[in-house]
Amino acid sequence: MRQRGLTAIQAKSLSTQESLTLVAFSGLFALNIAMSNVSLAAVSIPLHQIMRSTCPVVTIAIYWLVYKRSYPRETYLSMVPLIVGVSIATAGDYYCTLSGFLLTATGVLLAAMKTIATNRLVGNFSPMEVLLYMSPLAAAQCVAYAFVTGEVHQVRMELAANTFRTLDWTFFLGLLINACMAFALNIVSFQTNKVAGALTISVCGNVKQALTIMLGVILFSVPMGPLNALGMLITVAGAAWFSKVELDNRKTRS
Structure with a gap:
């Protein structure tokens, strides 16, 4: 007997x-990661973070256009401090090319689509089942992408020239730690998406940007000015406002 949840799982037919849904989702998952990495190299980091902070608004727009779903006015208003807060917290040099801007905008659209698709998918599968079926597909697609973009050829050239000097135990340890963290992150993200919804996950992405700055200050002594601190506070306040609105809506519906 198959048990659903995080403790036990058994593959099913x-x-x-x-199958087609999982293949499409794995492609969207891999493409979102690739697009995010490519766009990050094409625009400045502050501009990239500001554009990514609009993901909750794009999520709302997709829900309205595709599923005809609307939200209370307070939900729309709570998006303002979330975006403004991230913009202030990540203030810096802004530059981009037209192609970089378009790549970043496409990445934002893909991120919102992935979050919504995840929410629809975890209604039929548990988070562990999604990873069980999707991970091999996404991994194969990423390897194919690496071949197409020349990354595999570059690694082979460096290995042949003996210039690839990172293949020691620390490299593999870091790879293992990264894999474990990615696994835990996906499980928690999928489960939270199932319980709280796609829009909440998108809002959490904005809070993550503020927390990333805070961790940079604590762990790496990254300098932070009063303006950055103000932006972090505005972002957290916007998230708190959104949470209150969501809780009030749930109470009203129940």
């Missing part, structure tokens, strides 16, 4: 529709 998938229908053709379920």
